[in-house]
Amino acid sequence: MFRNSIRQKIVGIAAGLIVLAVITSLLSMVMAGQVGHLLDELTNRYIPAYGHLARVNIRSLERSLAMRRMMMAKMQAPGEDGGYAAARKTFDEIEPAIKREANAARVLIDAIIADPSTPSDNAALGRLDDRIDNAVNDLLMRLNAENKTLLEQLDAQEFAAAKATTLRADVLRDDFSNKIEGIRGDMLAQVASAAAKVMSAQQRAIIISGFVTAIAAILGFVFAMLVGSGITRPVMRLLEGTREVEAGRLDGTIAITTQDEIGQLSAAFNRMIETLRHNQRIRETFGRYINPRIAEGLLEQPAIAATEGQRRIMTVMFCDMKGFTSLSEGVTPRGLVKIMNLYLSTMSAPVHAHRGIIDKYIGDAIMAYWGAPFVEEAEQTHLAALAAIDMVGQVNQLRKDLPELLGVRAIPADCDIRIGIATGEALVGSIGSEFMMSYTVLGDTVNLASRLEGANKFYGSRSLISEATAAACAATIELREIDRLVVVGQTQPVAVFEIIGKKDELSPAQTELRQHYADGLAAYRERRWDDAELAFAAALAAVPNDGPSATLKARVVNFRQNPPAADWDGAWHLESK
Structure with missing residues (x-):
């Protein structure tokens, strides 16, 4: 199943749920039909049969009342035959009505007995049928005989005999009414029993329907969970892997447990991670030779390599190691490499910390710059001055680390640094040939920074900056003017300042x-x-x-x-x- 595509899995889930819903619906329909059939029998047979029996009793009372009206009419003065005729007509019409009602009740009871699709007490209903037959054929016939005699006596004006016949007829009528009343009571019990069966069937249908619905829901949920987990677990693993990549952790891979689209996506994700690891190794290696921010820009936007140079206001720094020549003469090549690595790492850290770009290492010299697009123009001189202050602050630690690095008690020469910083317009961009390009800065500002670094030798200072640099960072850096210089390569004098420290320190x-x-x-x-x-x-x-x-x-x-x-x-x- 888990080898199928996601579309097949989803269609399978939907089809399974539809089948369960159809089964539940069919069961509900069958049970509702059964309840409806029982209710139909109750309303169309039991209750009408009871109604017919009730009307038989009422008709019997109406017939007795008509007989008394006839007697009263006969006992009236002669010439009052109109009342007798009306009562006689009513009396004659009631007997067929009683038989019709009784027969209608029997027909319905027989229909209930004959229907095997509904539960009923056929024995009790059969006894009711026999009792109705006996009451109609026995008692009613005897009552009719007495009534016939009574009518003859009334016609003969034999009122004393008619009174005695009336008493006998009342006894028979009461006996008939009592039997009908008993039959009707038993029929009412059958109606109540049928109603109870309807209610029981309805409750059973509700319970079964609820049970089947619950089973269908559970099965559907389990089925959906089994199939859904086969989809969601790989997706969650893929999501976790994506978060790991987003956090920069490219060590892990995603286990492939399915062969659907998510499995294919997981395999592609693993290949992507491997490619990212490879690119990261390239980026890390590349970043050791080119400033990481420039390297990242070149990797993400290769078109930057073809960008034409632009003239921008830049702040350029040169840093050189004082006494390097004397120091290098007294150590082995391996020791010299250690010295250079320690020195360049120590002095490059403040540049990185203050968002500067290290352009290149020229022997023991460091060239760095600040400016667009890496920092805002308004903050470049401040950042460069802070970097120079921190670099000077690292000199004492460097003097302590060098002897320990070389395994000697003292270094041959007193090492120190010289820094030159200049701010002004410079050419910035990718400059080089079709064989090699370099993202760098060129111009008089670069030359001036280099000359100021060298001017430290003549003044015995550590960090000299140009007038433009001093004017831009004077609000945050403590400075002092050193002199007015005409450096090599220029004809106009420039004011030169020295960085003393941070503002108010x-x-x-x-x-x-x-x-x-x-x-x-x-x-x-x-x-x-x-x-x-x-x-x-x-x-x-x-x-x-x-x-x-x-x-x-x-x-x-x-x-x-x-x-x-x-x-x-x-x-x-x-x-x-």
């Missing part, structure tokens, strides 16, 4: 450092060398190892001895990357 020393540095920078640009030197010295007193303060103080000393040109605008030209 500076220590008193950092706050003092920023103020003294700002005073020294203002004096430096106004060529007030003494004031500038004092201010930078105060900044170093607040934070002794501050690289920008040391750099600018040394530059002030040099300018005191070798003043800049008269047209100097306060900008510093970097001669190397």
